[in-house]
Amino acid sequence: MKLYIETLGCAMNMRDSEHMISELKKQGYTSVTDDAKEADLILINTCSVREKPERKLFSEIGQFARLKKQGAKIGICGCTASHMGEEIIKRAPSVNFVLGARNISKISEIIHKDKAVEVAIDYDDSTYVFDTARNTGIKALLNISIGCDKKCAYCIVPHTRGKEISIPLDLILSEADKLAKNGVKELMLLGQNVNNYGVRFSLPHSRIDFTGLLKELSKIEGIERIRFTSPHPLHMDDAFLEEFASNPKVCKSIHMPLQSGSTRILKSMRRGYSKEWYLNRVAKLKSLVPDVGIGTDIIVGFPTESEEDFADTIDVLEQVGFDTVYSFVYSPRPHTESFGWGEEGSVPKEVASYRLTYLQDKHKEILRQKAKNEIGKIHRVLIENVRTGEVVFSEGRSDNGKLIKIPNKALNIGDILEIQITQSDGGSLIGDMLQ
Template identity: 85%
Template sequence: MKLYIETLGCAMNMRDSEHMITELTTKEDYTLTEDAKEADLILINTCSVREKPERKLFSEIGQFARIKKPSAKIGICGCTASHMGEEIIKKAPSVNFVLGARNISKISEIIHKDKAVEVAIDFDDSTYVFDTVRNTGVRALLNISIGCDKKCAYCIVPHTRGKEISIPLDLIISEAKKLAESGVKELMLLGQNVNNYGVRFSTPHQSINFAGLLNKLALVDGIERIRFTSPHPLHMDDEFLEEFASNPKVCKSIHIPLQSGSSKILKSMRRGYSKEWYLNRIAKLKSLVPDVGIGTDIIVGFPGEDEEDFAHTMDVLEQVGFDTMYSFVYSPRPHTESFAWGEEGMVPKEVASNRLSILQNKHREILKHKAKKEIGNTHYVLIENIKSGEESFSEGRSDNGKLIKIPQEILKIGDIIKVQIAQSDGGSLIGQSAL
């Protein structure tokens, strides 16, 4: 039988899709296809963070219903499935089942139950052992926790993924060893708030925090690099930062969501920290790792944001000099606290859009300036991608997260190569292998 899966949203969704694919290919004899028309089972792994997710979901369902084989089943999975549940089947009779983000370990059961809905956000599969037979290449995603205890005013994730539960240490280490044996060199640890690891387990467990987990994972033979996403600024204590700095296998790049540079707006967002705390943690981090690569997320136009608040965000941008930045104009999401505020405090769209342009233009200037300063520097790059032919190149990331292209060189995927930066193209880096 043929399986087609469409994955929307974050790295967590990508990992959930990998788990469902593995379950179905090992337990139900499915093989993957990239052609939905020939599929016997079509899965849409949904995201609630996207703008107008429900409208887009039903549009997707309609498209697949028109092209699928008469006997093919359609299953809706993920975060939108979690909060809509039975409503999806009522609105789209072509859907055969609905499986929430907290229930993916049930995939091989639910495909046999027509019109079934499994969306309980208190279901615990933190101790479920998924197979790891898929070829993941040199980089792999690895869950260390599920759910989220935070109550950010704009975020629906706690309503779709439930309370935060950490995955037992022995299961994480076992999975890491299997991945290393399959050729994986770099792990990307996943959790809604990775550096809050160890706050709650569902079974008796030794006391351990995120710094301890990083220390244990560094002992796994074959794993040469460890990355993670996303840490929460509130939990960036000195122990965590010192482990980050001193552990040789932990890559010196980190994504630290800011959301806003205004303490007033951060309080309204229920983020739990201030501008001063965020900058304090960045200063501590840079004192330990001067060339650290720092990424962030920023929302502009959050309800109540005025020009002074936006100026604070610009101030943080310039002080930190983020290496990557995902930035968006605020838009309300159903089932969140800020959605219930209605039009109260809403920033006019044209004002918010203008602020976003100012923010992004400044960030592009920062990236160009930083890229020029990189010329002549050397980095150790994990080769992740190659292209042969007339415009051949190799490509990979440095330890501190910089994407570097190496023209006219076909290197071996999985090797870590010393590369000297020869030029910059806008904010991009171009180099050549160095002896």
Template identity: 85%
Template sequence: MKLYIETLGCAMNMRDSEHMIGELKKQGYASTDDAKEADLILINTCSVREKPERKLFSEIGQFARIKKPDAKIGICGCTASHMGEEIIKKAPSVNFVLGARNISKISEIIHKDKAVEIAIDYDDSTYVFDIARSTGIKALLNISIGCDKKCAYCIVPHTRGKEISIPLDLILSEAKKLANSGVKELMLLGQNVNNYGVRFSTPHPRINFAGLLREISQIDGIERIRFTSPHPLHMDDEFLEEFASNPKVCKSIHMPLQSGSTKILKSMRRGYSKEWYLNRALKLKSLIPNVGIGTDIIVGFPGESEEDFKHTIDVLEQVEFDTLYSFIYSPRPHTESYGWGEEGKVSQEIASNRLATLQSRHKEILRHKAKEEIGSFHKVLIENVKTGEQCFSEGRSDNGKLIKIPGEILKIGDILDIQISQNDGGSLIGRFVK
């Protein structure tokens, strides 16, 4: 039997898809890239995307038209969690709906026509998934599920339930298996990874995220550890110092800011101030001068004034983010801010201008930083190689920069010294130092 799966959204969804593929392999399914030949079509959905419901029903319609007559369609993930039975009512071609917190039930639900499993209090934190993944040097690894935060704009707690940490022994067991299969770099996943250890669903020795990093770094074969996303509120000194001092922890970190205004951060229910965020970010930069810091920023959140926006620009200029994911605020059903209606609404024109200003200033910062990189050295994990007339190798530095090495066929999985020779519009070009 053939399985086709479309994954939308974040790395957590990618990992959930890997879990489902592994579980369905036990049921006799093999993956295919052609939906027309599939016996089972899964859409693993995301609720954070703009107009996710419209996108979903468009996708369902397309698959319903091209699928084999007896092929099943299953809707999984976050949109499945909050829409539930409504999906089947609107799209009768759908055979089942499986919420983001119920992924371990995939092998059962495929045999139950019109079934809906979306309980957000279901606990599969101790479930040992069968993993079916292609061989490679990088892998995703869940360390927690759910989210306890109550950010006013975010639907995730409504779709993924309360935060529960995965037991340490399960994490280490899977990490060792991945290392034995040739994985060199692990990406640890959680909605708030650095809140690890606050709650387990079974009796468990006390441990925090810094302790988890120390444990994973002891595994032979694992050479690099990354994680996403930490929450600024939980960036205590122990975490920052472990991040800085542990040689296996990559010196690249995503610190979602959302807004530089303390007033707007309070309205967003983020739990920290501009001053706290800057204190943590600037301490990181003092501990690791070449640290790579990325962020998320929302402009046009209800009540955001021009002064509030200036605070965001101020943080951008002080931290000099290496990556920036920026968006105009868009209200989402099932979130607190959705119920605010027109209260404090920022016009589309003003929000668009602020976004353009933010992105333009960030590009200036990146161009300046790229020039300063000329002549510098980076340890680069080679991830991709292209052969042929215009051959090149590329990979990421320890601090998260994508570096292209033209004219070189290097071995995927090697960590090599690369010297930056030029920048191309902010992209870094390097050469292998033999």
């Protein structure tokens, strides 16, 4: 049988989709197709963070219901499934089952139960051992925790993924070892607050934190690079930053969600840190790793955000010089604290849109200058993609997260090579192998 799966949203959803694919293979869905018309099972792995997720979901369900072949099933999974539950089937009778983000390990059961709904956010599958997919390539995602204990005013994730539980160390190391034996060289560790690992386990477990986990994972033969997302600025203590800097297998790029540069707005967001704390952690990081690559998330137009608050955000943007910025206009989400505020303190749409454009243009300027400064520098690059044909090039990422293109070379995927930057194209980097 054939499976079609559409994955929306974050890396956590991508990993959940990988788990569902591996589980469904045991149920006879041995082929994943890109054509929904020929699928026996259509899955939409949903995201609640994107704008207007419910409207888009029901539009997609309607499209799949019209094109699916006779007898094919439709399943809705993920975060939107978690908070809508039975309402999805009531509004879209063509849906055969609904599976929440915290219930992924139940996929093999639920496909046999028409109109079933499994969305409990207190369900614990942290000790469930999913099959390891073969032929994963040189990079792989690896969950180290599920759920989130934070209470950010704008975020629906705690309502869709439940309380934070860490996956036992032995399961993580076993999975990482299997991946290494399958040819994986780079791991991306996943958790809603990845550097809060060890805060809670389902079963009795020896004490360990994220710093300790990084040390253990770096001992695995074959794993050459370790990345992770997303760490919370609140949990970036000196021990963690020092391990990040000194461990040769830990890549020197880090995603540090800022959300706002205003201490007042950060307090309203319930982020737990101030502008000063954030900048202090960045300064410590740069003192240890001068060429560290730093990415972030920024929300503009959060309720009551003033021009002064926005100016604080631009100040942090300029001081840090982020390598990547995912920026959005604030959009209220159901089941969040800020959703209950209604229109109170809302920022006019045209003001928020202007601020977003201003921020993005400012960041483009920063990237152009940073790219010029890279010319002549040498990076160790993991080759991830090779294109042949009329246009031949290879590309990969440096240790500190920079995407570098090597034109006119068909290199070996998986090789780690020293590449010297020869030119910049806007914010992009172009390089060549050292002779």
